[in-house]
Amino acid sequence: MAGSRYRDVVAGDELQFIVFRLASAQLAINIFQVARILRYTVPEALPDGPAGTLGGIAFGGTLVPVVDLRARLGLPAELREETRIMVLEFEAGRLAVVVDQVHEAMRVDTRTIGRVEGADPVIPADWIAGAIARPGRQVLVLHAARLPGATGGTARKE
Numbered sequence: 427m428a429g430s431r432y433r434d435v436v437a438g439d440e441l442q443f444i445v446f447r448l449a450s451a452q453l454a455i456n457i458f459q460v461a462r463i464l465r466y467t468v469p470e471a472l473p474d475g476p477a478g479t480l481g482g483i484a485f486g487g488t489l490v491p492v493v494d495l496r497a498r499l500g501l502p503a504e505l506r507e508e509t510r511i512m513v514l515e516f517e518a519g520r521l522a523v524v525v526d527q528v529h530e531a532m533r534v535d536t537r538t539i540g541r542v543e544g545a546d547p548v549i550p551a552d553w554i555a556g557a558i559a560r561p562g563r564q565v566l567v568l569h570a571a572r573l574p575g576a577t578g579g580t581a582r583k584e
Contacts, residue, residue, distance in 0.1 A: 448525050450548065486520075490520045491522065493574055495573070509527070514576070532558070552572055553568050
């Protein structure tokens with residue numbers, strides 16, 4: 427796997443991430459791309475919605491397409507009390523993703539974001555921007571724009 431895409435950030439800069447779990451992987455996404463974290467609710471049907479979406483949720487006056495990342499990875503559905511929907515913002519619009527559990531907001535010195543040591547077999551390599559090493563764990567930093575649906579279906583007015 428190539429090195430971290432955060433290598434060009436000035437050493438010593440601090441970034442913030444939302445850390446969440448998907449299957450056995452601990453993942454992180456830049457906090458500035460997370461518009462909201464919501465308890466899981468069944469998405470509304472979107473008859474003309476983008477392919478591969480569960481439906482949509484009302485957020486900010488629009489219906490935002492919802493993608494189940496577990497399903498995209500071929501994992502069985504697993505809805506629990508901790509299941510959340512994260513509404514993400516991109517230049518092209520918004521996308522909501524279903525994740526197993528949101529753990530924390532984490533501040534990270536860019537010098538600690540490095541190469542992935544032993545790729546997670548569940549997470550596609552092209553989704554991964556780098557890794558944050560913590561005692562006893564590795565948190566994979568995601569390229570949010572590479573998540574399924576991030577550049578395709580965007581929110582639409584209700």
